[in-house]
Amino acid sequence: MIPKTHPTWLFDSSPIPDPFGYGARAVRFLKALRHPESTSPGNSFQVDPWLERLVLAIYGPRHPNGTRIVKRVPMLLPRGNRKTTLCAALALLHTLGPERKPFSEVIAAAADRKQAALVHKQAVDIIRMDKRLINVSKLLDYRHKIISKKHGTFFEAIASDGKTQHGRSPSLIICDELHSWETLKLWNALESAIVKKDPLVILASTAGAGREHIAWAQYEQARRIARGDEVNQTVLPVLFEASADEDWKDERVWFRVNPGLSCVPPYQSISAMRDQAKQAESVPSTKANFLQYNLNVWADNSAAPFVDMGVYDKGADEIDFKALKAEPCWLGIDLSQVYDMTCIVAAWRDGKGGYLVRPWFFLPEEQLMKRATAGYREWTDAGFIEKSPGNAIDYEFFHRRLVEICGELNVQQIGVDPKGANPTLATLTNQGLPVFQFSQANGSMCPAVHELERAIVAGQFQHGGNPVLRWCFENVHTVKTADGYKRFHKGKSELKIDGAVAAAMAVKLAFDSELPGRAIDDAEFIRDFYKDQAA
Incomplete structure (x- = not known):
């Protein structure tokens, strides 16, 4: 049975409000980017229809005074669906693009410095493909930082295990794999910034494990909103996940949960997924990984559980x-x-x-x-x-x-x-x-x-x-x-x-x-x- 939380609106023709054209403006910015790994003509950034509707839904709906309605986007995407690339593009939209605010900050936070650096690297790779972006940017690779020369806006990748980040003024916060953060220090600091500055928060992740981490509470609220059990227009749930009782070997489930499989060209290799699934049939730990990372089935904490x-x-x-x-x-x-x-x-x-x-x-x-x-x-x-x-x-x-x-x-x-x-x-x-x-x-x-x-x-x-x-x-x-x-x-x-x-x-x-x-x-x-x- 297809979960009621599935974002069907990303694939239909239902209208998405964009009264000021800010959603369309954000889409145009992403389409103007280039990526070194893109196979599209001129290495243009691949903005597929589902992704275009996602960007429209984040930046289009506005209050009469022009302020954005959507404040938080809990997003579950299985591995291989270009989650990191999307986050890097959105970071540039707020640092160098039309969503920038003078002297504001864009933060990409991850569990550790190595993970945090991945979003920064993707953003730098995009900048280096375009002379126009190079000319308006100052790249501080050793600090995982990008500065807008003209507007003073900057993007920085930080780690949850680093120093506490109080006193920040972010316009965008990207929390990468929140379920893997081992302490609440950074989350508490960012929460205080959210109260003060009201930024856009992107919670981008694969499925986690256990129900006691702060990540579970965030995504469980998103599920309630997606099901219609709770009304909150400021939260936009984007939950690509299979339910635990679905047939995990059914390729129709794979395609539904992995939007990149249906794109042209596809983001992932279907033959590789078939090989992984075949191995998972005989190796329990491989099956657990397949369910969690390829189908976003939220797992118990242990990959090799003691008991059911x-x-x-x-x-x-x-x-x-x-x-x-x-x-x-x-x-x-x-x-x-x-x-x-x-x-x-x-x-x-x-x-x-x-x-x-x-x-x-x-x-x-x-x-x-x-x-x-x-x-x-x-x-x-x-x-x-x-x-x-x-x-x-x-x-x-x-x-x-x-x-x-x-x-x-x-x-x-x-x-x-x-x-x-x-x-x-x-x-x-x-x-x-x-x-x-x-x-x-x-x-x-x-x-x-x-x-x-x-x-x-x-x-x-x-x-x-x-x-x-x-x-x-x-x-x-x-x-x-x-x-x-x-x-x-x-x-x-x-x-x-x-x-x-x-x-x-x-x-x-x-x-x-x-x-x-x-x-x-x-x-x-x-x-x-x-x-x-x-x-």
């Missing part, structure tokens, strides 16, 4: 934790490294071979505003994350809460990774609590991961739908050890798996409780355990 999140979600029914207070439970603790999230997970046996779990998450208060994950603040406001004072982990605060939690539960054993945990181990020992040094080595964690996976797949893992814990499980992917067993791994530093690690530890301690005399790191037991499971 749909199966995981079956354990989201509400749990009466008050009724469990007197029941035996086991704790797993994943401590943070100075600035990160710390997690405690309690696990109870359900009497049927499964487990019920409850997590507690802690994060330094001053770190909340620095995280790219939009959910952090919402989760904190909803009580799913507790703030500890300061910018780094406050052990005194955490230990006090840990002792309080243990006092409310019938704790049988507490598993703590001994690495960097001396203060926590000492506190628990001094309180007379049953602390256990739970090594993160394969001998301990592989059986823990195995039992956790078994419980989830069997529908015997009840978690109550905690959103932070779900996010941690989304982020997990697994790697194989030399012995062929699974263990957890994470990719980007921003994607935390603390809750999943603590849950695995707690579940394993609960599992071991019915195996008297067997230590968690007993090599003989672990070997026999896997043999039995395989059988």
